[in-house]
Amino acid sequence: MPEGHTIHRLARDHAGWFAGREVRVSSPQGRFAAAAAQLDGRTLAATDAVGKHLFHRYDDGRSVHIHLGLFGKVFHHALTDGVAAPEPRDTVRYRVEAAGPDGGHAIDLVGATACELLDEAEVDAIVARLGPDPIRADADPERAWAALQRRSVGIGRALMDQAVLAGVGNVYRAEVLFVHGLHPDVPAREIDRETWDAMWATLVEWLRRGVKERRIITVDPKEIGVPRSRMRRADATYAYHQEHCRRCSTPIRRYDLAGRWAYACETCQPPPRRHESSRP
DNA sequence: GTAGCATGGTAAG
DNA sequence: TTACCCTGCTACG
Numbered sequence: 001m002p003e004g005h006t007i008h009r010l011a012r013d014h015a016g017w018f019a020g021r022e023v024r025v026s027s028p029q030g031r032f033a034a035a036a037a038q039l040d041g042r043t044l045a046a047t048d049a050v051g052k053h054l055f056h057r058y059d060d061g062r063s064v065h066i067h068l069g070l071f072g073k074v075f076h077h078a079l080t081d082g083v084a085a086p087e088p089r090d091t092v093r094y095r096v097e098a099a100g101p102d103g104g105h106a107i108d109l110v111g112a113t114a115c116e117l118l119d120e121a122e123v124d125a126i127v128a129r130l131g132p133d134p135i136r137a138d139a140d141p142e143r144a145w146a147a148l149q150r151r152s153v154g155i156g157r158a159l160m161d162q163a164v165l166a167g168v169g170n171v172y173r174a175e176v177l178f179v180h181g182l183h184p185d186v187p188a189r190e191i192d193r194e195t196w197d198a199m200w201a202t203l204v205e206w207l208r209r210g211v212k213e214r215r216i217i218t219v220d221p222k223e224i225g226v227p228r229s230r231m232r233r234a235d236a237t238y239a240y241h242q243e244h245c246r247r248c249s250t251p252i253r254r255y256d257l258a259g260r261w262a263y264a265c266e267t268c269q270p271p272p273r274r275h276e277s278s279r280p
Numbered sequence: 281g282t283a284g285c286a287t288g289g290t291a292a293g
Numbered sequence: 294t295t296a297c298c299c300t301g302c303t304a305c306g
Contacts, residue, residue, distance in 0.1 A: 003287050052288075070288045071300050091300065111300040113289065162289085169287045216287075240287085258294090260288085 002068040004051055004167020005210030008135050010074055011049035012211065014056065014096075017105035018044040021098040028088040028095060035117040036094065039064070044096070051133045051166025053126060056096070063123050064094065069113030079104035130166040134203040135211060141200045148188045148196065155191055156184025156262050167207060174240040174263040175218035176202055183269040184262045190272075219246065239263040 023044045027036040043059040056064040068074075077085045085097050085106035093115050097106040109115060118126075131147055132139035144165040151158045158164050159173045168176070177184055180199050182191070191199075210216050213228075217236045221228050224246065226235050238246045245252060245265035253264050264271070 006287075067289075068287095069299060070286060071302095072288090073301070093299095113299060160288090171287050173287095 002052060002072065003169035003172055003207075003210070003216070004049075004133060004135055005207050005216070006214075007052050007054050007068070007167070008049040008207075008211045009214055010054055011047040013076070014044075014054075014107065015047045017100065017107075018056075018096060018098050019046050020044075021100065024095075024097040026088075026095045026097075028090060028092045032093050032115050035064070038117070044098070049133075050127050050136070051130045051162055052169070053130070053166075055123060061120055063118050063120075065114055065116050065118050065123065065126065066094075066109060066112055067114035069111070072112035073110045075108040075110065077106040077108070078102075079106060130162055131164045133166040134200065135167060135207045141197070144200065145193070145196055148191060151188040153188055154185040154257075155182055155188045156257050158188035160258075160260065165203075168203065170260050171216050171237065171240045172203065172206060172218070175216075175237055176206070178239040178263075178265060178269060179218070181269055183264055183266065183271045184257060186272050223247075239265055 021044060022041060023039070024041070025036045025039040027033040039058055044056055045059045046057045048055040048057065052067060054066040054068075056066070058064070066072075079085060079097075079099070080103045085095070088095055088108055089110070091110050092108040093112060094109040095106060098104055132141055132143050147164040148155075148158055151161070151164065153161075156173060156177065159168050159176070160170070173184075176199055179202060180195060182195070206216070206218055215233075215236070217228060217231060219231075219236055219238055221231065224235060234241070239252055240263050242252050242263070244250065245268060248265065248267050250265050250267040253266055254261050256262070
């Protein structure tokens with residue numbers, strides 16, 4: 001269930017557990033077995049995340065590129081001294097295991113869209129296709145703004161386009177549009193600069209917070225009277241997966257937008273005159 | 281036990 | 294625009 005914050009969290013955790021350590025690498029499922037054999041016993045030098053892409057950089061200059069897709073998952077096992085990780089389920093494509101002062105750690109990658117061993121040029125090519133990532137300090141929001149000007153689609157589609165900006169998925173999309181009062185069908189190039197700057201600032205705050213908290217919270221706790229610590233998933237969004245608008249009780253409209261659900265309170269987010277979605 | 285869903289993306293037509 | 298990839302979890306019988 002990964003948007004960018006999940007991937008950055010994984011990168012941070014994996015760095016803490018494995019960076020600078022010699023690791024055991026395997027592929028119980030088999031599909032990554034040849035690469036795993038080459039990596040087994042090497043040092044995992046560092047990890048990196050760009051948008052929804054995770055990279056494990058090894059000491060030979062190559063990287064494992066991971067993309068979780070819609071339902072990829074990484075399971076974690078904390079190890080105690082001398083005890084190996086549990087027997088992996090047979091769907092584990094990539095297991096990494098290392099000893100450490102705290103006993104050690106293992107991770108199991110399952111269901112990922114991408115798990116492949118790449119050289120530096122191939123990694124660079126992937127990163128080059130991506131727009132700026134609001135979580136990264138080196139992100140240049142100007143690139144996203146420029147890309148928006150060139151899009152003829154609605155802002156709802158543009159926000160999910162990883163070439164415009166990297167890391168936003170269906171939840172953050174629904175929520176940032178809600179908070180800024182924009183209907184998903186509003187043409188991307190009609191967004192004004194001031195609004196875009198504010199949206200970018202919101203995303204930076206939300207996504208970075210998501211990395212720390214390991215989950216998505218977009219509602220203001222004061223507004224709903226539930227503290228963050230006690231907030232359940234169903235409380236944590238304004239429009240995403242909601243039946244009614246949290247602010248004005250208008251039924252949330254849910255509709256298919258290029259194969260994903262889009263959510264909008266059409267009171268708080270007035271639709272444009274011509275719906276992109278009203279095309280036959 | 282199994283249908284249906286999920287915070288994604290790509291390649292082909 | 295469609296087909297397809299990839300798996301775990303939940304809600305139902």
